[in-house]
Amino acid sequence: MAEKQIIARFAPSPTGYLHVGGARTALFSWLLARHAGGKFFLRIEDTDLARSTEQATVQLLDDLRWLGLHWDNAELIYQSKRTPIYNAIIERLIAEGRAYKAYETREELDTLRKEAEKQKRTFIYRRPQLTEEQIRGFESEGRPSVVRFAVPVKDYSYRDVVLDKEVTMPAGQVQDFVIRKADGMPTYHFAVVVDDAETGITHVLRGQEHLLNTINHIALQQALGYPQPIYGHLPVIENPDGSKMGKRDRDKMVRQRSQTWMKTFRKSVDELAAACGLSSARLVEWINDSKKQLDFSEQAVVMQAIGLPESDLPEIMVHDFRKKGYLREGFLNFLSLLGWNPGGDRERMSVDELVQLFSIEGIGKSSAKFDRAKLLAFNTDTAASMPAEKLVGSLRSYLAVNPGSPLNHASDADLRKIIEMKRGFRTLRELDETTRLFFIADADIQYDPAAIEKVLKKNDGFAILGDIHGILVDVADWSAAELEKRIEEFCQQKQLQLGKVAQPIRVAISGTTVSPSIFQSMEFLGRDRTLKRIEQCLALGSKAN
């Protein structure tokens, strides 16, 4: 019998930007498929009409493309567009008596659950024995209903390939779960089983939160006669404090800060709602229920209203890392090591090497904390090992999500130059910030008062700068080498250390104490702009005196 081709998938729900956990799930599934020469499918699980947005889907795809995790299905699958297919199967199950309508309201279920909790027993939902009359009654009063799957009561188990262990659920714990919601949409549990089967998925790698859900899925597969894919549940990625790193953390932070804001300024939720232009009902619901989340645009207006800057939020979105100037190659390498390793001391790997080395056996069982310092180190190494040509492309991609950067005006040739000039940089953002002095107008240089004080007002900084200006106007060959030669001569003559001269020039042309090599910087700026900046800086000195 021929080996079956591996078909893996990533099935996110579009409720916001792609977060680190999701990205790792996508990466592992993608690696699994690519390693085996199989297929990798992408499916949009948007059965939650209230939380799913078109914008989130666009963002998700954009992040996945940036990471280079390309999918093989030409047509994207949207679950929301497949309701007739799900309904046909659900109707069949109902007709066969293997699924049924349930009429309890959320409140009634809540009460039942609380009662069970009080009696310290687990609430298990099993099919209630309704009479024909009761059902007619519910229907005629127009009671909304859900459809539940009548899970055959027996022991279930499956082998988890990540834990390398049997996961079991005894008969006493199975319960009838909802497969179609009152709004007519299938639940995740139902749609996922149907779609995985229909697209021939052979391997499912997903977060550990699904460990027990899988039992439900298996019960459904058995009822529908579907094959059972191989399941592996990935360990959780944690924040540095040990809590789960997920999209909820951001929301949690925004909620907390909103509460402090209301306390500090003695404002009500209504006033907060008014301040950010959201309905107060929506906001009240969100503030009081930690399970509710704002979508991205709502989050943004609330943050603005309470003055919570983006930079205060923990970076957990792939988009944030892209925006902060991380390279996809280093990010992927770092991400891959969160819960996986090829064995031995191997750590730095290209994407191709990851594909080559990946295996399910290499996935760990314990949770991992997300260490930004290590990510930074990976990024630095990745940048150092990339050819300038390729980095120009990465930089363009970075600039696309940082439209405010002056580097957007630079030519590819100039970007190349600054990349070589700043070799050793840690992030593209750092490269951006330390080289933007080349791409802004001379008049727009912001002189940092602390730099002026420390470098120019002390140690005869202004005087030295004046002398240097006198020398520079006479330099005919405006090259880094020639400039270096002339300034070294000056240092010799005056018995000065190079630093005493270089720093004043640096502040004059950049406004700060940090810039690329001073000689290369002057060459890049050119004679006129360099002299102009020194002059405008000297003017600052005479004004101050």
Place this chain on the structure above:
RNA sequence: GGCCCCAUCGUCUAGAGGCCUAGGACACGGCCCUUUCACGGCCGCGACGCGGGUUCGAAUCCCGCUGGGGUCACCA
């Protein structure tokens, strides 16, 4: 709380009974390089959660405890 999963330096981990005086990477400390910021080089600090077994021998196997996490939705 019930059920479930996990457990090696601060962090990510190597380790599948003797190769372990426990290896690597990041972080941290020191030194060197240096016109700033970085980069780079060298050195150092630093862990098998605890208690019982099994074995000639345990980080590795078993049990208990402890700790951490997940999950208990008409969210995925």
